[in-house]
Amino acid sequence: MSNSFSANLLLWFDQHGRHDLPWQLNITPYRVWISEVMLQQTQTTTAAPYFTNFIDTFPSIDKLASASIDTVLHNWTGLGYYARARNLHKAANLLMDKYNGELPMSVSELEALPGIGPSTAGAIVAICANRKATILDGNVKRVLARCFAIDGWPGKKATAKALWQKAEQLTPDTRVRDYTQAIMDLGATLCTRTSPDCSNCPFETECIAHQSNRSDQFPAKKPKKVVPVRTTTMLVIENPQGELLLQQRLSTGLWSGLWSFPEGDAIKDTLLQLDIETTLIESQARKEKFRHSFTHFHLEITPVHVKLTDTPATIGGKPIVWYSPSAPAEIGLTGPVTRLLKELG
Ligand code: SF4
Numbered sequence: 001m002s003n004s005f006s007a008n009l010l011l012w013f014d015q016h017g018r019h020d021l022p023w024q025l026n027i028t029p030y031r032v033w034i035s036e037v038m039l040q041q042t043q044t045t046t047a048a049p050y051f052t053n054f055i056d057t058f059p060s061i062d063k064l065a066s067a068s069i070d071t072v073l074h075n076w077t078g079l080g081y082y083a084r085a086r087n088l089h090k091a092a093n094l095l096m097d098k099y100n101g102e103l104p105m106s107v108s109e110l111e112a113l114p115g116i117g118p119s120t121a122g123a124i125v126a127i128c129a130n131r132k133a134t135i136l137d138g139n140v141k142r143v144l145a146r147c148f149a150i151d152g153w154p155g156k157k158a159t160a161k162a163l164w165q166k167a168e169q170l171t172p173d174t175r176v177r178d179y180t181q182a183i184m185d186l187g188a189t190l191c192t193r194t195s196p197d198c199s200n201c202p203f204e205t206e207c208i209a210h211q212s213n214r215s216d217q218f219p220a221k222k223p224k225k226v227v228p229v230r231t232t233t234m235l236v237i238e239n240p241q242g243e244l245l246l247q248q249r250l251s252t253g254l255w256s257g258l259w260s261f262p263e264g265d266a267i268k269d270t271l272l273q274l275d276i277e278t279t280l281i282e283s284q285a286r287k288e289k290f291r292h293s294f295t296h297f298h299l300e301i302t303p304v305h306v307k308l309t310d311t312p313a314t315i316g317g318k319p320i321v322w323y324s325p326s327a328p329a330e331i332g333l334t335g336p337v338t339r340l341l342k343e344l345g
Contacts, residue, residue, distance in 0.1 A: 017181065017186075021044065029105070030061055034054055061101045061103070078335075088115060090114045147209070230297055233304055234301050235267065236304065239308050243311075274312070274315050289301060
């Protein structure tokens with residue numbers, strides 16, 4: 001089926017695929033790399049404006065490498081999975097040191113760079129060099145699992161192996177660039193997670209899952225684990241100028257290097273650690289709690305809005321900024337900060 005699979009897919013792509021996404025225009029290895037990394041955990045419509053802004057701000061590997069990590073994280077704020085931005089920055093510096101500021105065009109060399117796995121490496125080689133290479137991102141996994149009824153959760157080794165073998169076997173020798181874009185596009189536009197548009201799909205008559213009315217069963221879901229819930233209180237401390245106190249997180253661990261509101265279970269203790277005298281407090285309002293979820297736990301956050309009558313002279317021992325929402329500093333913010341800033345309007 002491999003020849004007919006790719007021929008079918010390419011025929012569909014020529015007529016119905018998307019050809020004007022920002023990263024499909026003016027294809028360069030740098031642009032493809034940035035887009036593939038953004039698309040690893042972000043949907044096309046969300047990623048597109050971020051991509052355009054990122055490329056405008058860092059138009060080359062050299063510009064990305066020489067930017068400060070804070071500026072890179074600032075431009076990533078809102079996309080989540082910040083390790084991707086940190087790895088892009090690290091990889092850009094490695095490319096400057098080792099490869100003269102160019103991306104190498106081999107899967108093995110690309111895979112050795114931070115944040116580039118086999119599928120992203122395959123996509124870069126296939127799209128940029130139009131050379132045969134395998135890709136298997138989330139969209140492709142879904143299409144293949146359904147078309148060929150491949151059982152099991154794709155996070156399981158055996159399932160991942162079966163999917164990779166199928167992806168390898170189906171990749172054609174010619175028009176690899178188009179094929180690569182086409183299969184990702186089919187997964188993103190027709191073979192969607194919850195409501196696949198099978199009547200417009202080029203595989204309608206061959207797809208095993210669809211033919212047996214089981215498209216909702218593929219790919220199999222991740223086995224459910226009970227995810228623990230942790231709680232915290234975030235202090236949104238505002239000075240009389242309307243600026244908000246942000247602290248930089250440690251360079252390792254959760255939200256490493258990003259800027260966030262001070263946290264602690266007891267409000268008084270947190271203020272004490274920041275050397276903020278209680279006499280400076282004008283008002284204090286507890287806001288509705290909300291949940292921020294990570295892969296391994298949920299964080300239940302209770303925000304407390306503290307208004308000060310003055311800006312304290314000293315603030316704890318850690319790096320801080322007084323962040324002005326109307327003239328934001330170029331720093332990376334955590335998800336809850338972005339959310340609370342929006343709520344504060
Ligand atoms: S027929 Fe439906 S389930 Fe099968 S690949 Fe096409 S869109 Fe997906």
